[in-house]
Amino acid sequence: MSASEPSPAWRLVGTDGDGEIAVVELDGAGAEISRAGVTSGGLIELARTHTDDVRWVWSDTARWYPPLLAAGARVRRVHDLRAVRAILRTAESVPESARLPTHAAWSAPAAWEEAPDSREALFEVETIAARDAPSDLASGHREFAAQLAALDAASGRLRLLAVAESTGALVAAEMRAAGLPWDVATHTRLLDETLGERVGGSRRHVDAAAAAVRTALDDPDVALDSPPRLLRALHRAGLAVSSTSKWELEDLDHPVVAPLLAYKRLMRLLTANGENWIATWVRGGRFRPVYVPSGVVTGRWASSGGGALQIPRSLRPAVRADPGWLLVSADVAQLEPRVLAGMSRDRAMARAAAGTDLYAGIVSTGVVTTRQEAKIAVLGAMYGATTGDSGRLVPRLRRAFPAAMRLVDDAAVAGEEGRVVSTWLGRTSPSAGSAFTRSQFEASLDETDAATEKQARRRARDRGRFTRNYVVQGTAAEWALCWLAETRRSLLALTAPGAEAAASGPAQSGAPHIAFFLHDEIIVHTPAELADQVAAIVTDAAARAGRLMFGEFPIDFPLDVRIAPDAGKP
DNA sequence: TGTGTTCGCGCG
DNA sequence: ACCGCGCGAACACA
Known part of the structure; x- marks a missing residue:
């Protein structure tokens, strides 16, 4: 201005x-x-x-x-x-x-x-x-x-x-x-390897997994794609489960578990990202989803069409640069706890985040003993966990990082009381809905009953977890937006010192362009000879974003940067 | 036959 | 079980 x-x-x-x-x-x-x-x-x-x-x-x-x-x-x-x-x-x-x-x-x-x-x-x-x-x-x-x-x-x-x-x-x-450069040949090869080759209208490994499930359940007609019918079949086999979900099956010791989980995994890949997906969404070597900035209430982006923000990691190798071009893929480790440290000015947490691994940094403070515990505790703090390992570990975090924890705890209380909360830059959460307000009102009446009170408390806790997470997820989205904007600005400056270069589109002029953005990750498609400069730009942009958001407060945003022909992770 | 809901799972 | 999404399949119901 x-x-x-x-x-x-x-x-x-x-x-x-x-x-x-x-x-x-x-x-x-x-x-x-x-x-x-x-x-x-x-x-x-x-x-x-x-x-x-x-x-x-x-x-x-x-x-x-x-x-x-x-x-x-x-x-x-x-x-x-x-x-x-x-x-x-x-x-x-x-x-x-x-x-x-x-x-x-x-x-x-x-x-x-x-x-x-x-x-x-x-x-x-x-x-x-x-x-x-x-x-x-x-x-x-x-x-x-x-x-x-x-x-x-x-x-x-x-x-x-x-x-x-x-x-x-x-x-x-x-x-x-x-568009995102997409190599159909690589995608098809990955499908063939994972699903097995086509046999009639099906896939060999899918058929094998289905047959193994039927054998294990001793039920040749079991319907694997219908949760209610599959659940009844599991009950008949003596398995005490309340749903057919993966996390519940994982804990069971039964010969049906392994082939059933395999079947689910393969079918998911086939239905969500199989040949049908390729035919619908990939044209001319590009995947072109519609991105919806701020499509999520927290300010995160959403997408429409092709599930752009849910591409399975196993298909990342199909993201492949054009000949003579490379992909610079960068993501920031533990973005959300880092912005929490920044916005709460929690110096102890910032010190723990000083290295490239925030969780290891927390372990070295002595508050927890393993990296896994640190991760569970931090996620529990941001999501509002109250039970299990996570709920048990959060109080330790509260002692070690009081400022950070006070910020999320205050946000939770605000939500429970029906107030709104705001991110660091000032995006404000939706106000409490009419169902929430009515529920709290009814529970406050003299003639209220236990069920109404219980319902009101549950709604309050639900909203508290939402507002607790809102301030962190929303501020992380703001950091990422600043990172994206700084990256774009420097990429333009790199290739457009004069008016002519800026006048041409990215693909036509051979200029590097941002090809993908996903919450805490950026992929730039660039001519190979510029890849090193692009990597430096993306790294520098992260540091600039940190200063734009949090000034001189000492909080790092270390990146994993990879330069390669594809966007797969080794 | 079409429409809306639920489940389940992929991503962060 | 502890936040935010999109999407496909099955299913309930019109």
Whole structure:
């Protein structure tokens, strides 16, 4: 948010009264400097030639950016009105006086206001909001002015979040346009190795596992794909299980266990990522999912189509660079406890995180004796575990890292009491739903019964675990967004010192591009000769993200970086 | 025949 | 059992 300058600070694009595209240059305060109508070709030309630091403003990146990308044009910086509005509408750090006005066209439908505890309603609203974000100039200008005022009145951290969120929207569109390089031959080979070769309409190893299950159960007709019928078959065989789930079967000592688990594993791969998946989702050597930035309430990304965020690790070798290109794969170890240390300013925890292995660092403080115990304790602290090994170990963590634990414990109490919580940069959790509120009210009445009280306590605990995890998962998502944005910025600077290079799309110009992003992991597809520089950029971006988020507080974000033709892990 | 729910499992 | 997701298959029901 720069001060008023003679040159334009913002470039608002939208449609005019006739549905034609117009571009308005705005000064730092958001006041109009000039206005011009353009054709769609003219807009592309504008994006190609204007590689300055003027920030584009538009209603929705998913609406405006794909055509530019298809024409090989990219923009450097953007303010995405839809994405920023979603943050500002609920952010606690925006004072009441600066809250966004409810414009009919932007606001959520009544269904959402009335049923805030319905995940389905939320999904509907987000879908409608994305489709219906008004793209006309007048709405955009009015909305932008309101957002600038709200951001001015909010914290600097929320302004950082608005920028990071908008940049994330750019990356999501760019990743879809570029696609993830996917080698069908490798994928097919992995399927053949794991599932066995095709026999008729089936697979050899799948058939063998199914036959072994039927033998072990002495039941030639057992239905393996129907949980209820399989459960009855297990009961007939004398197995005392309440479900057919993997974790329950693992503990049993019975000859059916091994082949049944194998069958489940193979069938999962076949149905989720078999030939059908390849035929549906891979075209021209690229997997192109739709990424949905902030599709998760915590601010994490979601995806739509092809299960982009659930690609099994066993198929990672099918992510394969083009000839002459390489993949730089980087992920950060134990991201969530590291951001917890940063946001709680817990110096003891930061010291434990100083090496590359936070869990080993915790062991060396003496609070637990093994790495596995450290891991279970930390995950339990962030998820709100109360029972088992995890619940038993958490109190030790509370003594060793009081500041960190107080932060998550406070978040849990807030949730149990029906309050909202916010991430480090200021994304605020959804408010308690009507079912929660009604339940707590009914339990508070004099004539309440034990069942109602029990139900209310359970709902309170459930919401407490959600808000406890929200602050950590959401802040981790913010760190990752900063990392992504810093990586993108440096990659652009690496290959686009002049206007010409920036004018070309990534694949056409031979420039490195972000090909995949998954919570705490980035994959860059790059010409081989630039791979070392890209690895340095990704590493440096992680350090920058840490400073953007937590200033000089000494918390490390060490990366595992791998340069290879494929994205498999050795 | 189509629609919505539940289970189970992949990812972090 | 302790957070957040997407997706496919089976199934209940219209």
